[in-house]
Amino acid sequence: MRHSRLKSTAAILAFVILMGILAACGNGNKADENAGDTGSQASNAGASASPASAKKPVELVLSTFNSWGESVGLKNALAAYEKATGNKVRLDVYPDDQFINILKTKMSTDDAPDLFQANVGDGYIPFTFLEPLSGPWADKMIDSVKQFAAKDGQVYEAYATPLGYFGAIYNKKVFEKAGVKVPMMNYAELTAGLEKIKQTGATPLFIPGKEGWTYQMLQAVGGVYTFPDEDVEKIVKNEEKPNDVKELVEFANRMLALKPYINDNHMTVQIPDGYQGLLDGKYGMMVLGDWLYADLAKTDPEKVKDLGMMPITLGDDYISGVVNLSGRAFGVPSNSKHKEEAKELINFLMEPDNFKIMVAPDQGASPYEGYATDQNPFQQEMQQLTTANQIPITLDVFRQHFPTFNFSDSGKPFRDIFADKPIDKAFDDWYKDYAQLNRTIKTPGW
């Protein structure tokens, strides 16, 4: 009898300890949920423009890339939001090369920030992770942007940067000295130009390859023609592999043939490592985006006047001016703890005046109808060159031809090729990766 009582006591004790520990584990979430509820109620109460003092302030966590978190414009716009609402916004920044992975992991493990700023599009942060967004700005979003920020008519991301160009940022003095006329309208003109520049002692093309994705720029900008329409359809339906697209393979061969004209240390240098060299005329050009204008002007306000921007191609009879639609966009994870406040913050930032504060000092065309924006000298020259030479405007190669298809890491084959992997092997390895991804995400035909 005594033993039986002892047994029962010990069993109850064990059960109580176990439950106590489990309850302690669960308390954090409960507390968070409560915080979320409180915040949500506060937001609803404040939705009818009630004064900031009437709300219970919350702290929102905004995650983004290290470099994007440095934006003075973003900080100013967030300060304006804090002043207007009483809420606080904590910037949670991560190394640029790790942010997307970390963000997806955090969202998958229920540790999501309240909102984030990342590259626009389902391919970066799947929309299945996100809350639908709405607001006056969503109706004003131009169609080409909506193509990437929305799915099935529903907006999931708020595009938060002016529209600029991808192209070749070049040193006018280097080109003049070498006697090279811009823009170089085809591959023959490009190689002849690079050879002439090399003869002057400058490195014709600077590639900052440590960032990985920068190798892809030659194709993104100079290879829009590499996927003919008939091949696009077959690739998407898994009826053709990259190695079957002869234009793409030819492009890769041509890209590789440019190796003698690029910097030897291309695998180890980053974008800022090229600024001074480009400004001083040590490098002839760098294929990137017009957003670099602000950094270059900051590095040397005088010498930046020697720089220009032009379209580039590796094709024989094809060239286009490429609009950059890979910019910054806000999203709210579906497991955000302060969804309503995060959406409210986005609506605040997307108001025309706040948008202007946020995107400064970047310039370019507005992604929203009726928003006033300015253009920088690179954008002005791109516009002038494309108009004067009747060069069509397109998006980059993947956004132009594959707006919804997921290639996994589309820069991988180009990095591999520059790291001396044979072209056919690089494209085959890439195919295996995106085939697996498309099988997993149940793309029809895979």
Added chain:
Amino acid sequence: MLSKGVSKQYTILFVLPAFLLFSLFFIIPNLSGFAMAFTDWSSYYPLKPAFNGWTNFVDLFQSSIFSISIKNTLIFTILTTSVKIVVGFLLAIILNNQIKLKHLYRTIIFSPIVFNPLVIAFVFSALYQPEFGPINVFLRSVGLGFLAQEWLTDLRFAMLSICAMDVWASIGITVVIFLTGLQSVPQEYYEAATVDGAGSFRRFFNITLPLTMPAITINFILCLIGGAKVFGQVFGLTNGGPNDATQVYGTFIFKSFSTGLYGYSAAAGLLFTVVISLVSFITLGLFRKLEVEY
């Protein structure tokens, strides 16, 4: 005094809470991970995982990055294990002798163990910085500028740089285990061998080495498992770059998981567990045969 039967019941009752917790947080998640490895579970369809047989495993062996990560993990494991065993044993022998300040040396060698590998990795990324990093600055200042390298971005040096950091950071534990082994060898054996005319080498190979074999076994297994599980060191220093040149098994799983491919990552994890368990058991068996009773 309690009877044997009652005592047994108490044992079970006291073990029960720990067992339940262990099951809840370790056994059940691991078993579900095992099941997950055979599904197409992903962030794209998080609530609809479907059984897909061996597909994840077939995909793993078709992925070029997976094979790179296996190769790099092997290189890392073999290099760091060899260096830690050889250098660790030598350091332990030195520190086991009557040298001045030996306690200070032991503390210095052991101290990096207390830091998280990720923290050490961030410190080393500053040391390895090509332009202003202390290593290259020192090399240039003593006229050895030609030896200054892009330690983390040059394909030839990136993996070696990570290995060097790992050896520095974790050799302390190897040395401590060897020291314990050396101190457990009875002094009389050495005295008897000396009387019999055995020299230093003979004493080392016939006494020290066989009698410290349990310490070597433990160190070997620990280095092997630690090397195969490498993650923080690579993640903090290069995150698998440049161009996957330092991608290891741990960073591969992390990368796959954060891409949202949960089933695929679980398959990689399962494969890893099976391989590491097999290698550990085989190694343990082999070393046991070399151990001697005394």
